[in-house]
Amino acid sequence: MHILIIGAAGMLGRKLTERLVADGRLGSGEVTKLTLADVIDPPAPTGFKGEASTVAVDISKPGEVDKLVASRPDTIFHLAAIVSGEAEADFNKGYAINLDGTRFLFDAVRLESAKSPYKPRLVFSSSIAVFGAPFPEKIGDEFFTTPLTSYGTQKAIGELLLSDYSRRGFFDGIGIRLPTICIRPGKPNKAASGFFSNILREPLAGQEAVLPVAEDVRHWHASPRSAVGFLLHAATMDLSQLGWRRNLSMPGLSATVGEQIEALRRVAGEKAVKLIRREPDPMIMKIVSGWARDFDTSRAASLGFTAEQSFDEIIRVHIEDELGGRVPD
């Protein structure tokens, strides 16, 4: 089977590619062809036995994504997005990639399917940013989407299009709202949510990390491994179970910063915890106070999606997947 990943150069795209190459299959199908697309040429997959191609594509340009769809991939992962902060800072760029790009992709599939029967599986990475405060303590799948960012607006629109295009029979789509990914590998970044990962990843690597908020801040997390698991399950499950309600919040772990730190203490000891430096940042505190804290994801659970049950587990996943199984002394 032929798999197309749009947004393949991002963290999630790279991890998904690695997993597909390692497994050699998606569900019951052998992965014979991989097309990796992103705005910059993504890295070529290493160790893949099938046919692989990497493509630099600007999905916001009319006609660009059509070339990718013309090869009729069986499964399309649409992970490409301008992230929240950038979509807020650059109105045009956010709408161009996140709305127009998504619609160009969906329309390319629609027009391809009009030529002769073609109905790929399409997995769309949405976000809990489709929700906006005030919300209930636990946000259920039937709560309305009132995003407070242009990014969240664009994701919510993508969800609506995905449902309608699926209902119309152009593709078999599913939109999955990912929790905040923790522990995000790589360097500390300036995203307002960065500290959730920084305060674990850096101490685990023997480095200092800054905690800008109070320990009672509660948020919604899943590991990169779980996120890849969501994508794979979304790509292989029977979607008729969803009816036309094709978008849903993925499971995650609701935990306070204090609980994150206690887990770090259990897994890596007091020495690691001591590397967390408290440096309250009123700006970040304000942003984070408007974020969702917990979700009711019973629908996703009943459909077979699973995530970590404790932060100890999330930390262990990071140690296994990023640190070769051990915490440096």
Added chain:
Amino acid sequence: MHILIIGAAGMLGRKLTERLVADGRLGSGEVTKLTLADVIDPPAPTGFKGEASTVAVDISKPGEVDKLVASRPDTIFHLAAIVSGEAEADFNKGYAINLDGTRFLFDAVRLESAKSPYKPRLVFSSSIAVFGAPFPEKIGDEFFTTPLTSYGTQKAIGELLLSDYSRRGFFDGIGIRLPTICIRPGKPNKAASGFFSNILREPLAGQEAVLPVAEDVRHWHASPRSAVGFLLHAATMDLSQLGWRRNLSMPGLSATVGEQIEALRRVAGEKAVKLIRREPDPMIMKIVSGWARDFDTSRAASLGFTAEQSFDEIIRVHIEDELGGRVPD
């Protein structure tokens, strides 16, 4: 003040125009200029003392609506839409007018406001079609939008854009979800919802009407006069009360067909009721069974929106506004 109505040739646009001309003002402002736009040249308003212009415009064509916005109307009513059945039958046309057209309008205001300060009031007529079954008996404003038509999808997307563009400060927008308009003036039409009006309007005019569903079918109604009232209130109220949740379901009357008929009996007598011919239509019964029956519109009520409290009242409004105050013998 200058008022622009897009979709001025439609039933609601014509009624809104008549009302604005009759009142001569909108809230505290004198209506000095009216621009009436539609895909066909709308009728010129009669008896208007200010400056009036009528414009034929295809809002789905890039740049077309910009010309209307360039004159910087103070209030914009966006009522133009390809209706449900047609948007379902003609995918491209529905998306072109209902999504692209709406976005072109919003973007025209955004770009105009970027030249020099400009922030009009923008009233968007949305629809209860943003909701899709299954839903609770009473649908609240916090229920999620899972439309089961492309029309409903396009309206839900318009709502999201309206909120985001308002939050961004490009205009001061409000989206109002109109109930089914009853009694719709004019000739019987083939819309699946047509019978709700037909079974009252036709007998009131001494004509036979067909009832294709059972009397226990419950639906959600407001008169054309109430709908115009919603638009005027939306155009003049203080929108800061809404926060960034700029879309809401309008009040209405939840009534069964049987209750409609009893009201007709009270207002116009047994002779009128006898003109209703029962002719069950399985197709229409199926379509209508998926429609919303009742709404919790306490938010709209708390914001000052009002509608009829009984079907007797809805019928009397029709007699006053369409039949010169009397039922023909």
